[in-house]
Amino acid sequence: MLDALPRRERANFLNGLSGFKSANLLGTADAHGRTNLALMSSVFHVGAAPPLLGLLIRPHTVPRHSLENLLASGQYTLNHVDEAMHERAHLTSARHPRTTSEFEAVGLTPAWSTSLSAPYVAESPVQIGLHLREHHTLDCNGCALVIGEVRELRLAEDARAADGQLDLQALGVVAISGLDEYHRTESLGRRPYARAPADSDD
Amino acid sequence: MLDALPRRERANFLNGLSGFKSANLLGTADAHGRTNLALMSSVFHVGAAPPLLGLLIRPHTVPRHSLENLLASGQYTLNHVDEAMHERAHLTSARHPRTTSEFEAVGLTPAWSTSLSAPYVAESPVQIGLHLREHHTLDCNGCALVIGEVRELRLAEDARAADGQLDLQALGVVAISGLDEYHRTESLGRRPYARAPADSDD
Numbered sequence: 001m002l003d004a005l006p007r008r009e010r011a012n013f014l015n016g017l018s019g020f021k022s023a024n025l026l027g028t029a030d031a032h033g034r035t036n037l038a039l040m041s042s043v044f045h046v047g048a049a050p051p052l053l054g055l056l057i058r059p060h061t062v063p064r065h066s067l068e069n070l071l072a073s074g075q076y077t078l079n080h081v082d083e084a085m086h087e088r089a090h091l092t093s094a095r096h097p098r099t100t101s102e103f104e105a106v107g108l109t110p111a112w113s114t115s116l117s118a119p120y121v122a123e124s125p126v127q128i129g130l131h132l133r134e135h136h137t138l139d140c141n142g143c144a145l146v147i148g149e150v151r152e153l154r155l156a157e158d159a160r161a162a163d164g165q166l167d168l169q170a171l172g173v174v175a176i177s178g179l180d181e182y183h184r185t186e187s188l189g190r191r192p193y194a195r196a197p198a199d200s201d202d
Numbered sequence: 203m204l205d206a207l208p209r210r211e212r213a214n215f216l217n218g219l220s221g222f223k224s225a226n227l228l229g230t231a232d233a234h235g236r237t238n239l240a241l242m243s244s245v246f247h248v249g250a251a252p253p254l255l256g257l258l259i260r261p262h263t264v265p266r267h268s269l270e271n272l273l274a275s276g277q278y279t280l281n282h283v284d285e286a287m288h289e290r291a292h293l294t295s296a297r298h299p300r301t302t303s304e305f306e307a308v309g310l311t312p313a314w315s316t317s318l319s320a321p322y323v324a325e326s327p328v329q330i331g332l333h334l335r336e337h338h339t340l341d342c343n344g345c346a347l348v349i350g351e352v353r354e355l356r357l358a359e360d361a362r363a364a365d366g367q368l369d370l371q372a373l374g375v376v377a378i379s380g381l382d383e384y385h386r387t388e389s390l391g392r393r394p395y396a397r398a399p400a401d402s403d404d
Contacts, residue, residue, distance in 0.1 A: 001355055002352065002355070005366060007251075008365070008366070009365055009366030010250055010251065011250045011366070012365050012366035012367045012368075013367065013368055014247065014249075014250040014253050015247055016368035016370060017247065017330065018224050018226075018246050018255055019224025019226060019245060019282055019375060020222055020223070020224050020225075020375065020376075020377035020387065021222070021224065021246070021247070022220050022221025022222050022223065023221060023222075024220075024221060041247070042246045042247060042256075043221060044223070044244045044246055044258055045220045045223070045243070045244060046258060046345055047216075047260070047343045047345065048216040048217070049209075049212065050343070051204055051212075051219075053219065053220055054244075054258060056246055056247075056248060058249070083390065086390065086393075087393060090393040090396055092396070093396045094396035094397050094398040095397070095398055096398045097398070105398065133342050134340060134342050136338055136347075138248070138336060140335050140349055141248065141249045141252070141254060143248055143249065145338075145347065147340060150204065150216075150219070153203055153204070160215060161214075163211055163214050164207060164212060164213070164214035165215070165218060165380045165383070166215055166219060166379070168218060168221065168222060168379045169379070173221060174222075175221070175377045175385075175387060177368070177370045177387075178392075180393045180394070181367070181389060181390075181392045181393075182389070182391070182392075182393065183377075183387035183388060183390060184387070184388050184390060185222065185377060185379075185386070186385060186386050186387070186388060187383060187384070187385050188285065188376065188383075188384040188385060188386060189383070189384070190380075190382045190383045191289060191292040191382045191384065193382070194292055194293045194294070194295045194296035195296050196297055196299070
């Protein structure tokens with residue numbers, strides 16, 4: 001089936017094949033403080049202790065300035081995209097000239113902390129500051145896999161439930177499908193911790 | 203903030219910190235044809251040509267039988283979780299004894315193709331057969347990163363739009379937040395391909 005699809009349709013299809021995706025803006029700066037901002041849909045959970053997030057970057061696409069900045073400085077931010085700014089976030093994927101910051105080009109606001117050299121997105125409801133921990137280049141297609149440790153968090157105090165759960169839906173965070181479709185969510189509820197009839201350590 | 207959180211609350215919080223996640227059932231079999239099924243929320247898009255999907259597995263958690271099978275056979279399936287079976291899918295994460303297949307334990311049906319040694323989930327609207335391409339162990343916490351090539355697809359003919367886009371929402375596919383919350387989605391629409399005012403190759 002895949003072989004029969006024209007290139008563009010194949011890309012559309014395969015970008016949806018993993019399921020719903022997270023929507024995060026990757027914020028970086030170069031040594032001169034010039035900022036870059038790139039939409040990422042491949043951020044994933046790696047671990048809780050230490051707190052680690054993974055990110056896959058395709059180096060031959062637009063975010064290569066972001067990847068260069070990230071690797072050079074070792075610092076970056078991930079900022080959740082919400083419904084109010086998802087259209088502006090999407091525009092960061094355009095091929096902006098190197099001399100233009102995507103912040104300015106799309107109308108989002110850089111915000112700085114004293115403890116990180118990369119810019120946050122002021123409009124984002126969940127702002128995460130990371131230090132680079134590990135970096136692999138995939139043999140299969142040259143993608144960069146980046147693992148970072150969470151070093152700073154900027155979010156509303158009431159964004160967490162009593163048991164720690166982050167209420168992404170209440171924050172208006174969106175999910176992505178394919179290359180260009182955005183979704184709000186409606187919770188089906190939380191499921192209890194799953195136990196087998198005879199729970200063992202096997 | 204993170205350091206002050208008790209272990210369980212910290213795990214709840216950090217599992218939601220990447221944003222909304224895909225929901226896939228990983229199907230594997232051992233050399234004797236005994237099946238395993240494990241819920242995964244860390245499948246991500248890697249590339250369209252060749253068609254590649256990534257998957258992060260925490261080896262010290264329940265899915266280690268699945269990881270052993272996957273590495274030994276080099277073949278596995280990923281099956282999207284929809285609203286109708288998300289409760290059964292969640293139950294695969296219980297600690298079932300090795301002699302029990304999660305298919306049987308939770309009430310899902312294994313389905314076989316002649317070209318793959320791993321079982322599909324008959325109830326799933328998008329069934330993907332993969333061959334292992336590449337495997338990394340992360341230095342930072344020992345997680346296994348698995349890259350597979352899509353070799354077989356089983357889905358309804360009308361699941362794709364004319365331009366290739368896979369309509370996950372129409373298929374009832376769910377998104378996950380945190381460790382245990384499931385969501386249906388409501389589309390905000392597709393955004394046009396983003397172009398800068400002066401599109402260049404810079």
